[in-house]
Amino acid sequence: MENFHSVCFSFSIFACICLRMKADKKMLKGWVRQQNRANRPATMILALIGMLNVLVGMILIWSLASILARLLTGGQGLDFRYLGLFILASVLRVLLGYAQELLAVASGEKARKRLRRELLDRFFAQGPSLLRHQHSAYLASMLTDRVEALEGYFSRWMPASALWVVAQWSVVLVVFWQNHRAGLILGGCCLFLPVFQAVFGIATAVASRRQILALNRLQVRFLDRIRGIATIVLSGNAEKDAQALGHAADELRQRTMKVLRVAFLTSASTDIAMIVALVWIVIDQRHGLLHVGSVPQTTAILFAVLMVPEAFAPFRALSAAYQDRAQITNSGEAIQKLPALPVSQGIKTATHQSVPQRSDRGIELNVRDISYRWVEDRPLALADVSFHLKAGDIALLTGLSGAGKSTLIEMLLGFIRPLQGEVLLGGADLQGLKPADVTRQISWIGQKPVIFAGTLRDNIMFAAPEASEAQLRAALEASSITDYLPLLPDGLDTQLGERGFGLSGGQAQRIAIARAFLKDAPLLIMDEPTAHLDPATEKDILVALRRLLDGRTALISTHSPQFHNIGETVRLVMEKGRITAQETLS
Numbered sequence: 001m002e003n004f005h006s007v008c009f010s011f012s013i014f015a016c017i018c019l020r021m022k023a024d025k026k027m028l029k030g031w032v033r034q035q036n037r038a039n040r041p042a043t044m045i046l047a048l049i050g051m052l053n054v055l056v057g058m059i060l061i062w063s064l065a066s067i068l069a070r071l072l073t074g075g076q077g078l079d080f081r082y083l084g085l086f087i088l089a090s091v092l093r094v095l096l097g098y099a100q101e102l103l104a105v106a107s108g109e110k111a112r113k114r115l116r117r118e119l120l121d122r123f124f125a126q127g128p129s130l131l132r133h134q135h136s137a138y139l140a141s142m143l144t145d146r147v148e149a150l151e152g153y154f155s156r157w158m159p160a161s162a163l164w165v166v167a168q169w170s171v172v173l174v175v176f177w178q179n180h181r182a183g184l185i186l187g188g189c190c191l192f193l194p195v196f197q198a199v200f201g202i203a204t205a206v207a208s209r210r211q212i213l214a215l216n217r218l219q220v221r222f223l224d225r226i227r228g229i230a231t232i233v234l235s236g237n238a239e240k241d242a243q244a245l246g247h248a249a250d251e252l253r254q255r256t257m258k259v260l261r262v263a264f265l266t267s268a269s270t271d272i273a274m275i276v277a278l279v280w281i282v283i284d285q286r287h288g289l290l291h292v293g294s295v296p297q298t299t300a301i302l303f304a305v306l307m308v309p310e311a312f313a314p315f316r317a318l319s320a321a322y323q324d325r326a327q328i329t330n331s332g333e334a335i336q337k338l339p340a341l342p343v344s345q346g347i348k349t350a351t352h353q354s355v356p357q358r359s360d361r362g363i364e365l366n367v368r369d370i371s372y373r374w375v376e377d378r379p380l381a382l383a384d385v386s387f388h389l390k391a392g393d394i395a396l397l398t399g400l401s402g403a404g405k406s407t408l409i410e411m412l413l414g415f416i417r418p419l420q421g422e423v424l425l426g427g428a429d430l431q432g433l434k435p436a437d438v439t440r441q442i443s444w445i446g447q448k449p450v451i452f453a454g455t456l457r458d459n460i461m462f463a464a465p466e467a468s469e470a471q472l473r474a475a476l477e478a479s480s481i482t483d484y485l486p487l488l489p490d491g492l493d494t495q496l497g498e499r500g501f502g503l504s505g506g507q508a509q510r511i512a513i514a515r516a517f518l519k520d521a522p523l524l525i526m527d528e529p530t531a532h533l534d535p536a537t538e539k540d541i542l543v544a545l546r547r548l549l550d551g552r553t554a555l556i557s558t559h560s561p562q563f564h565n566i567g568e569t570v571r572l573v574m575e576k577g578r579i580t581a582q583e584t585l586s
């Protein structure tokens, strides 16, 4: 009986996995179809030009066969009408090929831009929580390498797959019309091509998928090692780590070689089919070739022989792009792996309702019974959280690690939506507002500010690019950047590196404060803004923060006792996703 239960249990797990895989495949197919649909007009134009190219190719070969037939049968000299047609068709072919190339590049570029935009929108919509699920190198490679790798899919594979059957069988039919036996031989050899495609196509897809995975592993490793360079060197593991990276690079090389080998085999098999067709037709038509007959007869034989490479060209283009086809599946799978946010119950779409009301003292924030769960079957990260801040209130939010403070902040910033309850900002429901209207009302200061590669001025003006020089100067004063500005080699034009190289933690945090001054949003949200600072620097930062709090509503999540008496009017304590204590100070 026990055995029977365990068999049933294993079977149900197996069935669940199969159903899940089937659902994933269906979603992937839907995504690929959506991409194909978005690119269909460009594909159709490219396929049309391709078909025109094939027709011009037929005229070119027919005029060449006619010229040769006249020369071979003797007695008739060069016919300039056919020579003229031959030259005209050759020039037309070059022009069509050029136009095809230009359009293919433009269509690939457009498709990649669209996809990158879609991905960026998705990353921005998910906000900081995305980095808890995915490595930043992986996300960066999705936006760069993976999108770039799709160039061939849109510019080569899609037009080739739309064209090859029609183009190939048009050639076979024309050859059959001119020379029945040659047409049947050519058609017979072409019938083998889909078999080669099935065999080598699957192998190419597997090899290319493994290559992409190896590339991603290497990228993630590289970024980790570069970030942790000091830890690795000091632990004495530099040599071992370099070797591990070497192995990963070698694995990538082997996988790339395998993809190339399979691609070579695919193209070799097409060549073999073409040579077989060519030799077979020549042997079959040898009598006509050796004992030259009438001009039309010889033209038909020469036409059939010369058309053989043309019949295989569309399939050759398709198999050359087969690797590109595998890329769309790889990218689709990677996009599917991005975490999906739990669907909000009774989700409201942006109604673009009126902009929230702000006053000189800030803005009102009303959080009503909000709940949120990051993952199904896990406890709520926020459970019935409610509090109310009047314009000008300063709330200190405290609680042990994991209490839900960051989740609450992500919700107030609009990155995640409540499963139930609502957040009212200046009387307007956050979910009913346009994203731009939400971000205009909120300034956020986190633990470590992101400093972009660029000058100090660029980094501050990033918050309000249209700000005047006088507003910039005021923000520099208020954030006390003026204290260290004279020490920088080029003042405001000093180049700053990634993560603010050359600046201390306190100096970098002042940039975040200056940004908030420039942006002048009525609600200020801070997530442990002094977490990485020593007590003396923290005191200095608090002086600048006090100035920033003036005339704004603020919610500050902190573990630091230094924040007590910053002028707070409300104290909130969180525990296991709930507000367990709420105190209003007069």
Ligand SMILES: Nc1ncnc2c1ncn2[C@@H]1O[C@H](COP(=O)(O)OP(=O)(O)OP(=O)(O)O)[C@@H](O)[C@H]1O
Pocket: 129, 130, 132, 133, 374, 375, 381, 399, 400, 401, 402, 403, 404, 405, 406, 407, 408
């Ligand atoms: N992106 C996420 N995916 C899944 N679970 C998450 C995610 N973010 C937070 N959680 C979970 O939600 C709960 C609340 O986490 P949260 O980060 O909000 O706490 P916190 O109070 O901000 O902690 P800390 O002070 O350490 O930042 C935790 O159990 C955490 O594991």
